[in-house]
Amino acid sequence: MDFVEILQHHLLDHRIVHLFTVGSASIDLTTHVLMMWISGLILLTVLMIARAQSGPVSHGWANLFEVFIIYVRDEIVRPNLGDAGDRYLPYFLTLFFFILICNLLGLVPFGATATGNIAVTAAMAITTFLMINFSGIKELGFGHYVQTFIPHGLPFWLVPLMFVIEVLGLFTKSFALCIRLFANMIAGHIVILAFLCLIFIFKTVLVAPISIAAAVGLGLLEIFVAFLQAYVFTLLTAVFVGGAVNPQH
Amino acid sequence: MNLLHIGLGYLGAGWGAGVIMLAAANGIARLSAAALEGTARQPEAAGNLRTSMLIPAALIEGLGFFALVICLLMALALNGVIAKG
Numbered sequence: 515m516d517f518v519e520i521l522q523h524h525l526l527d528h529r530i531v532h533l534f535t536v537g538s539a540s541i542d543l544t545t546h547v548l549m550m551w552i553s554g555l556i557l558l559t560v561l562m563i564a565r566a567q568s569g570p571v572s573h574g575w576a577n578l579f580e581v582f583i584i585y586v587r588d589e590i591v592r593p594n595l596g597d598a599g600d601r602y603l604p605y606f607l608t609l610f611f612f613i614l615i616c617n618l619l620g621l622v623p624f625g626a627t628a629t630g631n632i633a634v635t636a637a638m639a640i641t642t643f644l645m646i647n648f649s650g651i652k653e654l655g656f657g658h659y660v661q662t663f664i665p666h667g668l669p670f671w672l673v674p675l676m677f678v679i680e681v682l683g684l685f686t687k688s689f690a691l692c693i694r695l696f697a698n699m700i701a702g703h704i705v706i707l708a709f710l711c712l713i714f715i716f717k718t719v720l721v722a723p724i725s726i727a728a729a730v731g732l733g734l735l736e737i738f739v740a741f742l743q744a745y746v747f748t749l750l751t752a753v754f755v756g757g758a759v760n761p762q763h
Numbered sequence: 764m765n766l767l768h769i770g771l772g773y774l775g776a777g778w779g780a781g782v783i784m785l786a787a788a789n790g791i792a793r794l795s796a797a798a799l800e801g802t803a804r805q806p807e808a809a810g811n812l813r814t815s816m817l818i819p820a821a822l823i824e825g826l827g828f829f830a831l832v833i834c835l836l837m838a839l840a841l842n843g844v845i846a847k848g
Contacts (some may be wrong), residue, residue: 693829694828701828701831749818
């Protein structure tokens, strides 16, 4: 197996079992789909246990998740959406925990990174895009929402250009969210695999201490990047939805 | 299939990635320098400064990854050109 085959084996999606066919598209159970299901199951069980253990005095899992949930609510959602943002809190909490668990599942043995598949991150970015527009239209009404695309205090001949730029910016923001998460997850895994393949490229075991030390260090960095990317995706979604819901300037 | 052209293509992909890495590292280094100076002047603001530093750092890193994806696509396209002829 050469380096490209090893990368393809670890980073690309592989079919496990074929489920059904819709027209010319075949819907399969693949590794990344399985990882997303596992992530959902983990979150369902652990969060149900946490809810059962919560209350005036919380025990166990509830304390752990309370740290994250309070952080998302007080540092991400409420500063950007105002106090009316509590209605959007379930979406942001789901987003944060799903991305976090999917990222972390890529680091355990026999796991694959579902968010390392550009289709998964594109789906989340499309959901964010729809969320921005629907929340803006719902809070402001369609006419006022379109008016927010025209900045204030501009000479009138500049308005059409700025309108086009703002609409393009809407698409660019979602595209950037997609690419940022995808590339962060894939790049870490590629570098770890490249270091480990150095042993086989040089065909000597003397490279092994360096390779394994680098792989361990990069693995620790990967854990940090997993948390950071979940936080950044949620934060930027909150900033964009907040900008659409209450545009100040 | 001109080997010189293909070689120049690979060179462009590699150098492009390197230049983007320079620019992104420069931007994030300036950010963290400002955050460290602010924390040194006023240690109570450390939390706010850290949060304000992380957001632009993630955005700049996103730009770096855009360029990485572009360079990877360039290299893969050149691989395809070589494989075809």
